[in-house]
Amino acid sequence: MSETLSFDVVIVGAGPAGLTAAIRLKQLCQKTGKDLKVCVLEKGAEVGAHILSGNVFEPRALEELFPDWKERGAPLSTPVTDDSFIFLTERNFFRLPTPPQMKNHGNYVISLANFCRWLAVQAEALGVEIYPGFAVAQCLFNDKNEVIGVETNPVGLDKEGHPTEQYEPGVQIMSRHTLFGEGCRGSLTKQLSEKFGLQRYAQPQTYALGIKELWEISPEKHKPGTVTHTIGWPLDQKTYGGSFIYHMENNQVSYGLVIGLDYKNPYLNPYEETQRLKLHPYLKTLFEGGRRISYGARALNEGGWQSIPQLGFPGGSLIGCSAGFLNVLKIKGTHTAMKSAMIAAETIFEALSTNTQPQPGLYDQRIRQSWIRDELYPVRNIRPGFKAGFWLGMVNAGLETYVFRGQAPWTFSHHEDNRTLSFAAESQKIDYPKPDGKITFDRLSSVYLSNTNHKENQPCHLKLRNPETPISYNLKYFDAPEQRYCPAGVYEIIKDNMTRTYRLQINGQNCVHCKTCDIKDPLQNISWVPPEGGDGPRYPNM
Template sequence: MSEEIERDVMTCGVCIVGAGPSGMSAAIKLVQMINAHNEAIDNGSKQGTRIDEESLGVDVPVIVIEKGGMVGAHSISGAVMNPVALAELFPNYKEEAPLEYEADIDEVVQLTAAGARKLPITPPTMINHGNYIVSLGKVIQWMGEKFSELEQDVYATFCGQEILYEGSKVIGVRCGDKGVNPDGTPKSNFEAGMDLHAKVTILCEGSRGSMTKQLIKKLNLQNINPMVYATGCKEVWEVPEGRMEGRKVIHTMGFPLDNKTFGGGFVYHMKNNMVSVGMITALDAADPQMDPHKNFCKFKQHPFIKQILEGGKMLSYGAKTLPEGGWNTVPKMAGDGFMICGDAAGLVNTPKLKGIHYAMKSGILAAENAFDMLVSGDFSASSFERYIQAVTDSFIGQELIPFKNFRPLMKKGIFPMGLVKGGINYFTKGKYPWVNMKLHEDHTEIKTMAEYYPGGKPEDDIKYDNKELIYDKLTDVYNSGATHEEKQPCHLKVDTAKCKECYEKFGSPCEAFCPAQVYNIVRDEKTGAFERIQVDFSNCVHCKTCDIRDPFQAINWVCPEGGGGPMYNNL
């Protein structure tokens, strides 16, 4: 239907897709620079031409679109934020931004099934003095307010559906249609998504961005390694007074993960007797029944974590994927007509568990490059590619390049040899190992049920109480605020021809790896044999785990009708 209907076209100087940390930083920096430039032109302190609709020949100089119902609704992270990039945008951020606490006490704890041992020395990468515990959603909402003070608006509920091209040149994006029936026919309130034609398109979609994924494949932008990911599940709790003090940042390794699965847990102290608690599990785990949400629940049951949460109240839940492969998985970040920022570009420092300030800085650098192009009128491919060098020369490249082999070094587990190798990697500033180590797409690492469970899968002993400590997926989805218009096409495009084979070989891993119980296998009541897959897309929290880990790559996550998805609070 999308090719048969007439669409409105809006022309713009710069189109920014996504209002997360990279998108809002790009938007704010760009408008700040345009305003300063125009003011200097107007008062005669600078020679040149104003940047506006008339000089650019467009409907609007800058537009920001966001698939969430409001700015910050889909923003989720741990999070302990390095403030260096935020300070560039707002020198008075300490007085204005909604920060929780400046991190004061770091603890790294190794968990066993029943015990906990604090490491005597905190690894240098895990020292957080000078960083701030934050709710990313609150920070992004605040940045949206600061953007409004610049007399600019974010077009919330507008999702980018596909990239528009002229040959291999990106010329903008097409927004998703609204008011479409499940069978694809228009409803009475149908509204065709507009085409946004832009001189510059900045993709800030976050982890496994649906359009960025298309772009990387179409233009062959992949680095020497593909992107690899982990899924993090997180809750915010209100705990009894005095239970968590000292502006503490706790990271854990070990239980509930086996020694060959990469990941770990965290607990961060927040204001008003709240804590942020979460568990991250790598998506290259060999176990076909690997369940990030179940790992999170087991993590909370551990005595070390239970003593913090017991007697408290769970307030909100969320889940997301994060790119963790490092510099050698970062795709070519710019080309003719486009730049890619933040998590969409894989700019995450895995050993430091940091990515927010890279997202913000990459957005700032993209804005600076876009501004230079608007001033000069030079929108050649080489002008866009200046952004790649800017990122490489910035603290992003300086910090990520030495750790380019960190994730491959962890392939055989964190403790003890992973820590040893990681330490050598750190102290040699990345000189060890002396080659570029290989990574493979996460879904290729999954073993079949017969390979992983030759004696049969053991019974699961976890029991959800749904009121005191551990919550099943549906209860957690409720606490994520996730909603979607039910009568619309399913945004999880499943090749159902693969489902029966996946069930027989891998035990339907989608039921396990999805942290929101979107996928449910309907089985024969008598024999237990596979009948069909049921996709409850309204539960989706937009984490993209399914798009990444499905062993047949038979699930394609595309953007649903704008405004759908989670409504994160304090996450």
């Protein structure tokens, strides 16, 4: 028999949105004298273990949540002191004017993982119950198709899914309302979107893959608060993306490359692009003499305003990056994710206080009436403008920013990222330099720095709908792009020399939970689901 727990509100995901929602609910309880039992479930081994972001943080939503955040000791200790926007060619660089939305006066370079750990302390002080290591497997519904809770993964299954001596069934956690703050491409959010048709009135979501490294550099090169973004090389003119270099505290630098997952060349390898970018003269001197501390990767939503799905449904709501509130031009989404969570919390508190459910569409309406809309709507055409290529995308961005000021009488559409690959026979292979072990590194040594661990004797959490597709379709037409787009070396094509046949090997223990395979696989044949609770990366301060 499954164990059953009951709460008024269950929140899936202890990211900035999930924790903010929990805090706001408890603040409203304190203000009104009411009491709601609030629970946050986190699949990572601890809060922050699976959190990865740049991150230049805009404190707007935090000011609303905790006006006294400085006195509370929020880990925002490195204010931005300088902004640079750089265009790279293969050997040279040119400084460009920084778009007004990318100027960071008043913002902070932070570790989002550490910020979430601080939020968790604030939440628990208010009476929120937080359960790390609880990976949620499925939603629970009543006979009216309303969400009534969730069920966690069973533990102690072997690779074939059979119970071992350590078997324990999943825990059913019942709730009056469930908030889903799983982050980008959440497995439950996918289920809910399909069940309730949440995306039917919105544009398809489009994504990017962010690959990040944390470095400790020489003190004489370190300039706390310096924020640099680059565009151009090493990406071709048909591929959207750019890099970030953020100087944090303690001689640390946050470096990474973000690549739009609508890229066309199946031979493009996002991990290798991230490595060779460090060899550019503009960046190489920064890393020379330094040491790499950590590594990780994560997909992020880039669809913007027109891709936000229906947020509320019977018994539940989407918050944060489960829905996708990233401001692509600002390259920021934490503050908008937090604001969405506050609006959701306020909406459901009003309803639960009178023993009802939120009025259908009310949460969505309040999002449209908030400053989230004021921020995301004007930049809605920036990202899809790059479908026409880099230079036309830049021209469109300039027109949208300086001429139309976000009020153009049209809205561009998005396309599904898995449909954009060209056939391998029509594409050019890319020759990447071999790693030198000092500035550039191989994938497996990088995965080691992510502290990724999965119990070996458990069902693989990367599911194939059709086990024949990787060879009969992906290998045949695209030369198995999963070998290259995965930043952790999870997928390998193995050739049997005796039979001259091929098979796909899935090294699930390497997975850093970036969800790229779930997004980019051409036929959507790969489905990411959470492994046993606590498994995966264990990021220290990413």
